[in-house]
Structures are given as structure tokens and as C-alpha cells.
């Protein structure tokens with residue numbers, strides 16, 4: 001089942017001369033981790049903003065095509081251009097690059113409960129979801145902390161907890177690690193893997209660390225200049241190392257080295273991991 005279907009979507013910001021999205025079509029399948037990569041300015045953040053209806057409902061411009069969100073529980077379909085963002089936000093949870101910009105409550109637990117209280121859930125349901133979100137994101141014990149006092153990785157996990165508490169059908173993460181140090185990055189990507197594997201949560205992840213996407217995504221979209229230029233499994237995408245380089249996508253070291261070795265006839269298939277790199281080298285060249 002597709003939880004989101006994007007059909008012939010084009011979007012140009014007000015006053016912009018160029019379209020930021022050009023005839024983009026793809027689906028998000030229930031339970032998958034869909035990775036999105038592409039050079040800076042290729043339209044990844046703009047695309048994320050269309051998935052929960054911020055574009056075109058709050059950020060206006062020239063919008064054509066459709067984004068359809070399906071509620072997996074009821075099967076109901078919502079066209080984002082006809083549905084308020086408040087409703088869409090309960091189905092598509094969006095987490096942005098900068099955790100600080102998303103946190104505005106005095107304590108961790110208030111931050112997580114905030115959206116639930118606004119939706120009018122009863123006290124028991126709020127407590128149940130609060131406990132679950134704290135547990136999953138590893139924030140138990142920090143309930144009373146002032147969010148700005150948390151580390152970057154904890155803050156981003158809190159932003160994810162606040163969104164997860166709404167029990168959305170899809171979690172959309174727009175470069176959630178770009179403002180974090182390596183420790184924070186590991187915490188957040190570890191959480192993404194856990195959500196996908198142990199909780200079956202559907203995740204759309206924009207990440208410029210291609211390494212993680214190629215290792216752990218189920219499917220990958222590559223964007224360039226507002227278009228989807230490649231779509232496939234991580235293996236399919238790794239096979240297009242030359243195209244990725246041309247587009248300005250930074251390759252993970254194993255893929256970069258295996259790409260060079262393949263050109264020299266010293267490797268047959270691209271290596272995503274170091275293990276694949278080490279076991280795939282052929283010498284003398286075949």
C-alpha cells in the first residue's frame with residue numbers, strides 16, 4: 001500500500017524565476033525507509049514541505065499536480081491541496097534540519113505532549129503516547145529537562161519524539177543530522193534504523209550522508225535540479241556512481257574506491273560497505 005502518492009508535482013516559489021520541483025512523481029510505500037539524496041539546491045527540502053501540505057497551503061506559489069496522503073488505518077485519501085495542514089500533520093510528521101527551531105516548550109515532556117494536547121486527546125492517551133515516545137527515542141529520565149540544555153542529538157531525538165507521539169503514518173526527516181556532531185548523528189540515524197526495523201514505521205529520509213542511505217534504505221530517489229533523476233534500490237543507485245559524481249553527490253569511501261577499481265577491471269560490482277570492498281577486489285585485474 002502507498003501511504004503517499006506524488007503525481008506530476010511541480011512547484012515554483014513566489015517571486016522565484018525557476019521551478020524548484022519539476023514534474024515529480026513517486027510513491028512512499030507503507031513500512032519502507034525511502035532515502036532521498038541529491039546535491040544542494042536540488043529540491044529535497046521543498047519536496048518534504050509538500051508531503052505534509054505546508055506547500056501549497058502555508059507557503060504559496062505555482063503548484064500543479066497532486067500529493068495524495070492515505071491513512072493506512074481507515075484507507076481514507078487526502079489530497080494535500082484540499083486538506084488543512086493541521087489534519088495532514090497527524091498523518092505526515094515532518095522533522096527539520098535544525099532541532100532548536102522546532103522546540104519551544106519548557107520541558108521535554110511538555111514538548112512531546114504539546115501537539116497531543118492541542119488535538120484534545122484525553123489525559124490517559126496523552127500519558128500512554130508520552131511514555132511510548134520517550135521510550136522509543138531513548139529520552140526516558142530526561143522528562144523534566146529544559147530542551148535547550150540537551151545535546152544536539154538529544155534535541156533532534158526530542159523533535160522526533162514530539163512528531164512520533166502523534167502516531168503519524170509517515171515520518172519525514174529533512175537532513176535531521178546536518179546540524180549535529182558525529183555522536184549526535186549516530187544517535188539520530190540509530191533511532192531511524194530502530195523505528196524502521198523494530199516499529200515498522202514508514203520513514204522518508206533526506207540525508208546528505210549517502211553512506212547511511214545506501215546501507216539502510218529500502219529504496220532511494222536521487223534528485224537534481226528539481227527532478228527525480230534516479231530511482232531504485234541502494235544497489236541500483238550504487239551502480240550509477242558515475243552519474244552521482246557528475247551530479248555532485250558525495251560518494252561514500254567504499255563506493256568511491258570500488259568505482260575507481262571497477263574502471264581498472266579490479267572489481268565487478270560496486271561496494272557499499274568496507275567488507276564488500278575488501279572481499280570484491282580482484283588481483284590481477286580480471
Ligand SMILES: Nc1ncnc2c1ncn2[C@@H]1O[C@H](COP(=O)(O)OP(=O)(O)OP(=O)(O)O)[C@@H](O)[C@H]1O
Pocket residue numbers: 013014016020038039040041042043044045046047
Ligand atoms: N523560500 C524560497 N523562495 C524561493 N526559492 C526558494 C525558497 N526555498 C528554496 N528555494 C529554491 O528552491 C530550490 C530548491 O531548494 P531546496 O532547499 O528545496 O533544495 P535542497 O535540495 O533541499 O538543498 P539543501 O540540500 O541545500 O537543503 C533552490 O534553487 C532554492 O534556491
